[in-house]
Amino acid sequence: MLRVIGAGLPRTGTMTLKHALETLLGAPCHHMSEVFQHLDTHPAGFLAAARGEAVDWDGLLGGYAAAVDWPASAFYAELAERYPDAVVLLSRRDSFAAWWKSCNDTIFTGMDTGEFASPEWRAMIDAIWEQTFDGADRGDPAAVEAAYDRYHERVRAAVPPERLVEFRTGAGWGPLCDALGLPVPSEPFPHLNSTKEWQERTGDVPPGGIGAA
DSSP states (O other): OOSEEEOOOTTSSHHHHHHHHHHHHSSOEEOHHHHTTOTTTHHHHHHHHHTTOOOOHHHHSTTOSEEOSTTGGGGHHHHHHHSTTSEEEEEEOSOHHHHHHHHHHTHHHHHHHOTTSOHHHHHHHHHHHHHHTTTOOTTOHHHHHHHHHHHHHHHHHHSOTTTEEEEETTOOHHHHHHHHTOOOOSSOOOOOOOHHHHHHHHOOOOTTSTTOO
């Protein structure tokens, strides 16, 4: 059963949060990386959710104590209703500009090529983008920024303040431990999946080299 529901967009420190939450909760945290391990079931399940179809959330997310990153974070409202005792975690970068640069340097290359994904993965991502960004064209940064702002306002409007934790990238253990009523671990807070690490792992390097925009 989920104890933490991520509402933050991809590239808001979600891989770091996955590992931090697994340390705190002692159980797996769902993330896009998990979808690639379950291409036979997860893309189809989340695609059905994006189409408004009934989803067995207990079956789809069974065994996970938390879920961050797309695809699960796109369904924060449905998950918050299904798991009313869970904390909702809205992870954010400092600005749209920082988020936009990170996405363009990393995940957007995979979204464009889909080289390692199934057809259902492609359809799932397209449907989630349409839902989250109101159909904004990724070639129009101004339209995406406006939709980005609307998305965050929808989360704040949908989730009661006492359940919502806004987590800025780099905030450390404190906000998570306070929300969950858990002690701060002795180990350092993780910092994973930087732009450089992502490019080195995937081989998707922009002009100018590793870490360049």
